[in-house]
Amino acid sequence: MVQAADQHLSQYSHEVLLWLHGVGVIPDWFLQMQQRLLQAAYVANAPELTDHVAKYRDAVLQGRKVLIVAHSQGNFYANQAHQILSSSQPAVPMGSIGIVSVASPANRVAGGGSHVTHHRDVIQFVPGNLATNWTLTDLATGLPADDLGFVEAHAFTGTYLSHGYDVQGQLLTLVAATLSSLQDPPSVAGSGPVTATLTWDTGQSDVDLHIFEPGGAHVFYAQLQGESGVLDVDNVTGIGPEHYYTDCNQLQVGSYRFGVNYYFDHTKESLSDPSRPVTATVLLGTPGNSSTTTVTLTQHLGNAGNGSPTLVGEIQVSRISDPGNPNRDGQLSYDIVTY
Secondary structure (H helix, E strand, C coil): CHHHHHHHCHHHHHHHHHHHCCCCCCCHHHHHHHHHHHHCCCCCCCHHHHHHHHHHHHHHHCCCCEEEEEECCHHHHHHHHHHHHHCCCCCCCHHHEEEEEECCCCCCCHHHCEEECECCCHHHHCCCCCCCCECCEECCCCEECCCCCHHHHCCHHHHHCCCCECHHHHHHHHHHHHHHHCCCCCCCCCCCCCEEEEEECCCCEEEEEEEECCCCCEEECCECECCCEEEEECCCCCCCCEEEEECHHHCCCEEEEEEEEEEEECCCCCCCCCCCCEEEEEEEEECCEEEEEEEEECCCCHHHHCCCCEEEEEEEEEECCCCCCCCCCCCEEEEEEEC
16 A cells, blocks of 8 residues: 555655554545555455365365454455355355454455454555444553554454454454354265365366376276275266365375366267366365365366376375484375476
8 A cells, every 4th residue: 555655646655654553634545545455346366265265165075164264355365265155066055154354454244254343453444344343452551552553453463363452352252153153064075184176167067086096096987996095076067076085094105196187068069069168176185284276178088088187286195204203203294296
């Protein structure tokens, strides 16, 4: 905002810093510029949004509730992710996904979630945002924190999660209440140390997930069970998901390679018709880590693509050798590589 204001009228750069710290009266032109920058018809369209959506969907597939605590610009991502999930097919149980909004420049909380914005937060000057609904109190004095600058007051860990202010208790209350209101989703997919979830963006098409395990097994729709894991969710007409996971007791050391094959476009009236392009997204997961990769496929290949699917990444499982540290020696490590 300081940069944008500097471009609008360079001599006001000093005044802008003072406004953001609560000194002086903020003029209407600056408020309008904030609205254009932060509110407007903003749609989050960053690569990480795909990663967020994939992780939320995968968690729900595995029977977990999803609670998103979004701060500032993160509310745009949370709202957009909620919209994508709510309109996807097959349907995601949205009663299992909730949002708690903190200091939001957006004008809503998707799904009707709760929000908190205290009275000293600079975000209150964004026209059309969610109104302030909390008076920030300094717990040391018991008085409203009116001397706290607007910029400092916006900080998530420094203010909203700080033990020095009462807003922390309100935020944790909203988190607990929202979490308790979420429904337990049915467990559709299994969970293990190595997982992969495939989705794609074009309905009435069939994209297949292929896994090459370290021992040589090729897991796909015609061979669901491998030596280490299983393809437990297979979708042939929608936008996914397809899902693979390994069994802890059968996990092999080595490289798990993942690929996708555009099997068929069900909207084609004849085999000679061109296929619609499909963008496939694969979420690879290990204990404590995950990574999303995407690839665009332009032509369906049918059975001919089963032997040579488009490789998108791998998970390398290795055993740690550290004789001097019995807590590490012999344990497994996981590395995700995307192509």
